[in-house]
Amino acid sequence: MITVSVCMIVKNEEAVLSRCLDCLNGIADEIIIVDTGSTDSTREIAENYTSHLYHFPWRGDFSSARNFAFSKATKDYIYSADADEVIDEENRKKFLALKRDLSPEVELVQMRYANQLQFNTNYNFDVEYRPKLFKRVRSFRWIDPVHETVDLTLHRLDSEIEVVHRPTALHARRDFIIFQKAVKKSPLDPRLHRMYAKELFMAGKPDDFLAAYPYFEQTLHEETRSLDDIRVSQCVVVRCARQQGDPAAMFKAALKNVIGGTPCAEVCCDLGDYFQxxxxxxxxxxxxxxxxxxxxxxxxxxxxxxxxxxxxxxxYGALGLPEKAEACRAKALQRAAPAPDEMIYSK
Incomplete structure (x- = not known):
């Protein structure tokens, strides 16, 4: 049976921390909690579960805090948890079975991550696979009898364990501040470029789009950007230009999007909003x-x-077509409840 270090970074999580840690009872062989500056009772709650409680000054960088937490782990595998996650009893049993049966060759375990879309997170799906369990020490071995090289294959397992993301508040404001600081230092890589845009569309207010406009207007014209990056930038620029009452800039970006193949639905919606x-x-x-x-x-x-x-x-209602209007509303209700085979989405 493998052993598991649970590593968490927290700040002002008194409302959810016990809920999360109770779910991990029996799963965690070690709990490491890194506090980044709580002013509520988070630290006192954490002390009821572990003596491995550390302070790490917040630097506006989740990676540095999480790396610090990982550095304190001592068990075979590290489970990266957030305070607003929960695991129900059925999935706790699956996790315990995984601990018992996991082959030591596996270096990364992905789990099904279920988002609560009513909180308008930037995650654009109901369920997707996310890396959650990491082998603490990775072994390397030489392969091939001649021109030998190191085996860099990542041995990954996609498990059926489901972790539910159940936040009690929206964290978009915090994330927008981090994104704004990041773009001033250097261009975002494609993954963060897309995540910034997703966050805007899922939770951004007009001021957030206004602050992001110069960055995405710049990336729209960068020759090193991929077509996917350009489409992302077009969506943001069209929305920003419409909000600013600049139809020339809006149509300039929108027309390039709609004539370049399958148009982005976000751009089409903004054009619809403009004419409406x-x-x-x-x-x-x-x-x-x-x-x-x-x-x-x-x-x-x-x-x-x-x-x-x-x-x-x-x-359709404004055009005096009530039957078509009712059909669209019925279709909208159907689209709001995806079929089971449509539940997993990640881009």
């Missing part, structure tokens, strides 16, 4: 229809589903 604001419900309906039935969501799944269908229904 002018009272041109027929043209708005065209773009909402395209978003719902002829486009793909780039950042926000709702942009190709419930959002344009509900707005299309409003346009």
């Amino acid at each position: 604001s002018l009272g041109d419900f027929e043209e708005a309906a065209t773009w909402y229809y395209t978003a719902a039935f002829g486009a793909e969501s780039e950042l926000d799944l709702r942009a190709a589903g419930t959002v344009p269908l509900q707005k299309l229904a409003d346009c």
Whole structure:
């Protein structure tokens, strides 16, 4: 049986910390909690579960804090937990079985991560696989009889253990501050570039888009950016330009998006919003229809589903087409409840 170090970084988590740690009873052979500056009773709660409690000054960098927590681990594997996660009894049993049966060759275990979309997190799915359990010490071995090299294959297991992300508040404001600091230092890599845009579309307010506009306008024209990066930038720039009342900039980015293949649903929705604001419900309906039935969501799944269908229904209502409006509302309800085979989504 393997042993597991649970590593967590926390700050002001008094509302959820016990809930999380209780779920890990029997799973954790060691609990390491790194506090980054709590002002509530988080530290006192943590002391009821572990003596391995450390302080790490917050630097606006989750990676440095998590690396510090990992450095304190001593067991075979490290389970990276967040305070707002829970594991139900069925999945606790699966985790205990994993501890008992896991082959030592496995270096990374992914688990099904279930988000609560009502909190508008930047995670754009109900369930996806995320790396959660890491072998603390990775062994390297030489292979091949000649021109030998080191085996760099990562031995990964995708488990059926499901961890539920159940936050009690939205953390977008904190994340936007970190993103703004990061873009001032250096360009974001493609993954963070997309995550920043997702966060904007899922939880951003007009001021957040305004602060992000110069960065995404710049990346829109960078020759080193991939087509995927450019599509992400187009979505943000179109939204920002529309919010700022700059139709020339909006159409400049939007037209390049819609003529370059399958358009982004987010761009089509913004075009629909623009024409709807002018009272041109027929043209708005065209773009909402395209978003719902002829486009793909780039950042926000709702942009190709419930959002344009509900707005299309409003346009049909304004055009005196009540039957079409009701059909769209019914379709929006269907899209709001994905089928089981549509539950896993990650881009």
